[in-house]
Amino acid sequence: MRGAFEVPPELEPLQAWVFEGLERVVDRMESATGSDIPAVAELCRHVERYRGKMLRPTLTLLSGAAAGAPSDEPPSDDLVTAAAVVEMVHMATLVHDDILDEAAIRRGGQTVNTLRGNETAVILGDYLIAAAYALCSSVDDQAPARVVAAVSMELCSGELLQLDNRDNRSLDEATYFEILRGKTGSLVGACGRLGAGAAGGDEPTRLALETYGRRVGVAFQIQDDVLDLQGDQAVVGKTLGQDLGKGKLTLPLIHHLQHVTQRDREASLRLLDALSETGDSTPTDQDDASNGVLAVLDATGSIAAARREAERLVTEAKDALQNLPDSPAR
Amino acid sequence: MRGAFEVPPELEPLQAWVFEGLERVVDRMESATGSDIPAVAELCRHVERYRGKMLRPTLTLLSGAAAGAPSDEPPSDDLVTAAAVVEMVHMATLVHDDILDEAAIRRGGQTVNTLRGNETAVILGDYLIAAAYALCSSVDDQAPARVVAAVSMELCSGELLQLDNRDNRSLDEATYFEILRGKTGSLVGACGRLGAGAAGGDEPTRLALETYGRRVGVAFQIQDDVLDLQGDQAVVGKTLGQDLGKGKLTLPLIHHLQHVTQRDREASLRLLDALSETGDSTPTDQDDASNGVLAVLDATGSIAAARREAERLVTEAKDALQNLPDSPAR
Numbered sequence: 113m114r115g116a117f118e119v120p121p122e123l124e125p126l127q128a129w130v131f132e133g134l135e136r137v138v139d140r141m142e143s144a145t146g147s148d149i150p151a152v153a154e155l156c157r158h159v160e161r162y163r164g165k166m167l168r169p170t171l172t173l174l175s176g177a178a179a180g181a182p183s184d185e186p187p188s189d190d191l192v193t194a195a196a197v198v199e200m201v202h203m204a205t206l207v208h209d210d211i212l213d214e215a216a217i218r219r220g221g222q223t224v225n226t227l228r229g230n231e232t233a234v235i236l237g238d239y240l241i242a243a244a245y246a247l248c249s250s251v252d253d254q255a256p257a258r259v260v261a262a263v264s265m266e267l268c269s270g271e272l273l274q275l276d277n278r279d280n281r282s283l284d285e286a287t288y289f290e291i292l293r294g295k296t297g298s299l300v301g302a303c304g305r306l307g308a309g310a311a312g313g314d315e316p317t318r319l320a321l322e323t324y325g326r327r328v329g330v331a332f333q334i335q336d337d338v339l340d341l342q343g344d345q346a347v348v349g350k351t352l353g354q355d356l357g358k359g360k361l362t363l364p365l366i367h368h369l370q371h372v373t374q375r376d377r378e379a380s381l382r383l384l385d386a387l388s389e390t391g392d393s394t395p396t397d398q399d400d401a402s403n404g405v406l407a408v409l410d411a412t413g414s415i416a417a418a419r420r421e422a423e424r425l426v427t428e429a430k431d432a433l434q435n436l437p438d439s440p441a442r
Numbered sequence: 443m444r445g446a447f448e449v450p451p452e453l454e455p456l457q458a459w460v461f462e463g464l465e466r467v468v469d470r471m472e473s474a475t476g477s478d479i480p481a482v483a484e485l486c487r488h489v490e491r492y493r494g495k496m497l498r499p500t501l502t503l504l505s506g507a508a509a510g511a512p513s514d515e516p517p518s519d520d521l522v523t524a525a526a527v528v529e530m531v532h533m534a535t536l537v538h539d540d541i542l543d544e545a546a547i548r549r550g551g552q553t554v555n556t557l558r559g560n561e562t563a564v565i566l567g568d569y570l571i572a573a574a575y576a577l578c579s580s581v582d583d584q585a586p587a588r589v590v591a592a593v594s595m596e597l598c599s600g601e602l603l604q605l606d607n608r609d610n611r612s613l614d615e616a617t618y619f620e621i622l623r624g625k626t627g628s629l630v631g632a633c634g635r636l637g638a639g640a641a642g643g644d645e646p647t648r649l650a651l652e653t654y655g656r657r658v659g660v661a662f663q664i665q666d667d668v669l670d671l672q673g674d675q676a677v678v679g680k681t682l683g684q685d686l687g688k689g690k691l692t693l694p695l696i697h698h699l700q701h702v703t704q705r706d707r708e709a710s711l712r713l714l715d716a717l718s719e720t721g722d723s724t725p726t727d728q729d730d731a732s733n734g735v736l737a738v739l740d741a742t743g744s745i746a747a748a749r750r751e752a753e754r755l756v757t758e759a760k761d762a763l764q765n766l767p768d769s770p771a772r
C-alpha cells in the first residue's frame with residue numbers, strides 16, 4: 113500500500129504510523145471473520161479482495177491521531193479494532209449493495225452474488241456485519257457498539273429511502289441529501305467518532321471528527337455519483353452507469369431537471385427512460401444512451417454544479433476541525 | 443394471544459406473567475424499530491404481522507422465571523429487552539430467509555421480497571438486525587450484545603453451510619445437524635442464556651437454559667423439516683415443499699437414502715430430481731411429485747425416524763434442566 117499517494121516529507125512519520133496500523137487492521141479483520149467451517153472461511157477470503165484503498169480505517173486511525181493518540185507508539189489495540197470494525201461494516205454493505213445493483217464486478221473480481229448466487233451474498237453480508245458487531249462489543253467500553261448499531265440503522269434507512277424513490281423522476285435535492293447522509297455520511301462519520309473515542313478524545317473532539325466524516329462522506333458519494341455517469345470502468349473498478357439503469361436519480365440529474373425548460377425537461381425524461389430500458393442491451397447501446405444524457409447534463413452545467421457542491425462540503429468538513437489542536441493528522 | 447394453548451390451573455399465574463411480559467415485548471420491538479422516515483416505518487409495520495406464536499420471547503421470559511425472576515412483580519426491563527432482541531433477530535432472519543426460499547407467503551400475508559422486491563427485503567432485514575443490536579447494546583451490561591453478536595455469526599454460518607450443500611445428494615447426518623445447530627439451535631439457545639442472564643442467573647443456570655434451548659431448537663427444526671414435506675399450507679402458513687425444490691436434503695430424506703438398497707436409492711434420487719425441476723410447474727404436478735417422495739419415505743420409515751430423533755432431543759433438552767431448582771417455569 114506504501115506509495116499509493118505522495119505526502120509531503122513532514123507527514124511521512126504519520127504515514128508510516130498509519131501504514132503500521134492498517135497492517136494490524138487487516139490481521140484483526142481476518143481473525144474476526146475467521147471460521148472453522150471451510151465453506152464460510154473460503155467466502156471470507158473471497159471478499160478480502162474487495163478491500164481497496166482502506167479509506168475508512170485510514171480516517172479512523174487519523175482521527176485517533178488528531179484526538180491525541182501518541183505518534184511515538186503504535187496505534188492502540190482499541191483504535192485498531194475501531195478501524196477494523198468500520199471496514200467490516202463497509203464490506204458487508206458492499207456485498208449487499210452488489211445484490212441491489214445486480215453488479216457483476218467489484219475491484220476487478222467477480223461479486224459474491226454473481227459467483228455464488230444472491231442467497232449466499234445475503235447471508236455472507238449478514239455474517240460480516242455480525243462479525244463486526246462481535247468485534248466492537250469485545251472492547252471494554254459499550255460506546256463503540258452503540259455507535260456502530262445506531263449508524264447501521266441510519267445506513268439502512270438511507271438505502272431504504274433510496275429504494276423507495278427508485279424511478280421517482282421528481283426526487284428533490286433535500287431527499288437526495290437525506291439519502292446520502294444516511295447511506296454514506298453516517299459510516300464515515302463513525303470513523304471520526306470511533307477513532308477519536310478509542311484515543312480517549314472528549315465529546316467535543318468526537319463530535320468535531322464525526323461531523324468532518326459525515327460531510328466528507330456525502331461529498332465523496334456525490335463524486336461517486338458523478339463518476340457513475342462519467343467514469344471509466346477500468347479506473348472505478350466496478351460496473352458503470354448502474355444508477356440510471358436502476359432508476360436512481362443523482363445530483364447532476366436532479367440539478368439538470370430543475371434547470372431545464374419544461375420542453376427540454378420532457379426530452380430529458382425520455383432520454384432517461386430510454387437508458388433505464390437498456391438493462392439487457394449491448395455495451396454500445398448503453399454508451400450511446402449515456403452519451404446522450406451526458407450531453408444534456410453539460411448543457412445545464414449540471415456535472416460542474418455537482419462537483420462544486422462536493423467541494424463546498426469538503427470546505428465545510430474542514431471547518432468542523434477548526435477547534436481541534438493543530439497536528440499533522442488534522 | 444390468550445387462549446392460544448391450554449395450561450393446567452397451577453400454571454395460570456405464570457401464564458399471566460408471561461402474557462404481561464409479551465405485551466411489553468411488542469411495545470419494545472415497535473419503539474426499537476420505529477423510524478421518522480415514513481417509508482421505513484411502513485415497512486416495519488408490514489413485518490410486524492410476521493409475529494406468530496412469539497415462541498422465542500416466551501422461552502426467554504420463562505428462562506428468566508426459571509433463573510429466579512420474581513413472579514410477584516412484572517418481568518424486569520432487562521428481561522423484556524432480551525425477549526424483544528431475540529424476536530427481532532428472528533424476524534430479520536425471516537425477512538432474509540424469504541429471499542433465499544423465494545417464498546411468496548408468510549403467515550398468510552405477502553412477503554417483503556414479493557411485495558417490494560429482493561433489494562428492499564435485503565436492506566429491511568439489515569435494518570431489523572441493526573435495531574436488535576442497538577436495543578441489546580442499550581442495556582447496562584455488555585454480555586447480551588456479545589451473546590447476540592456471537593449467535594448471529596453462528597446462525598449465518600449454519601445458513602452458509604446449508605447453501606454450500608444445496609443439491610448435495612450425499613449430505614450426511616453430521617453435516618445436517620451442524621446446519622441445524624447453527625441456523626436454529628443457536629438463537630433458541632440464546633433465549634435461554636439471555637433470559638437467565640437478565641434475571642441474574644449464575645453461569646451454570648445460564649448454560650443449562652442455553653443447552654435446553656439449543657436442543658429444543660434443533661428438535662423444532664426437524665419437526666419443521668418434516669412439516670415441509672407433509673404439512674398443509676393453511677396450517678403451516680407458508681409456501682410448502684420448498685426444501686426439496688431448493689435442493690435442501692432434510693433428515694427424513696437423509697435417513698431414507700441411507701436405508702434403501704442401491705437400486706431403490708437410484709429410483710429415489712430420480713424422484714427427487716423430478717421434484718427439484720418442478721419449480722415453475724402447477725400445484726397439481728408438485729403434489730404428485732411430493733406424494734411419490736412421501737411414499738418412498740414411508741417405505742423406509744424415515745418420517746417416523748425423524749420424528750423419533752426430534753423426541754429424543756426434547757428428552758435430552760429436559761435433562762439439561764435437571765439441576766435447576768424446581769419452579770413452575772421449569
